Amino acid sequence: MNDKQPLLQPYTTDNLKIKNRVVMAPMTRSRANNPEKKPTEELHPVYYAQRATSGLIITEGSQVSERAVGYINTPGIHSIPQIEGWKKVTEKVHNEGGKIFIQLWHVGRMSHPDFHNCELPLAPSAINPNSKSYTPEGFKETVTPKAMTIEEIKTTVNDFRQAAKNAMTAGFDGVEIHSSNGYLFHQFFNGTSNTRTDDYGGSIPN
Structure with missing residues (x-):
């Protein structure tokens, strides 16, 4: 009988090897x-390194x-100060022998004009989440x-692409895209928040 705890065994997938199978969500x-909405030097590196x-x-x-x-x-990953702030986090985590991904996020219609100089939040369709x-x-x-216009959708796609590149510059081992909990990706997947009739509406395969 193998008395080793599977949860505590290393795991390898593609180019990523982790020392155990415990993942911090x-x-x-x-x-x-x-x-600047950047990670704070006094809190973020310590917090993540401890884990x-x-x-x-x-x-x-x-x-x-x-x-x-x-x-x-909440922090971002779209500006130089933010990238530099995250570098301190990834360096600290790597020095402790850890691996770290960043979660990329766009809240879509769950935002508020207060965050955008009184401009409306962007979403697949003009439907209030109430x-x-x-x-x-x-x-x-x-x-x-x-x-969102087609151009705004394409801009947002590019924002995610650039954010992933920024994450690599900041030293992350990978990225996760937040696509649930009622935020932008989920809004596009859900027929109650997406009533578009163009290429960005209809069935999920579409």
């Missing part, structure tokens, strides 16, 4: 309390652009978002 922390004994860490959701923001004090958004002034009712 992404958890929003709202600690990027600075104008580097797991096989893999997946960071908190990090927005791919300013238009992706929808919560207060929820609440946690803004700098506290919880507020969500609004009817702006249905």
Whole structure:
């Protein structure tokens, strides 16, 4: 009988080898309390390094652009200061022998005009989620978002592509795309939030 704990055994997939099969899930922390929305030098590296004994860490959701923001004090991965801030995190985690992915995030219609100079949030269709958004002034009712144009969709696709490149520059071992919980990707997949009749609507295969 093999008395080794499978959960604690190494695992290899493609070019990634992790020391055990314990994975820390992404958890929003709202600690990027600075104008640049970058990881804070005094908190983020220490927080993630303390958890580097797991096989893999997946960071908190990090927005791919300013238009992706929808919560207060969440970090991004679309500017030089943010990339430099995340470098300190990945270096610390790697020094502790860990591996780390970043979660790429766009909240879509779950955002609020307060985050976008009074402009409407972007979404597949102009349908209010009838929820609440946690803004700098506290919880507020969500609004009817702006249905994205084809050009805005293509721009957002490129934002994710560039964010993934930025993540590699910052030293991450990989990326995870947040595509659930009612955020932008989920909004496109769901017929109650996506009523488009073009190439970005209809069935999931479409």
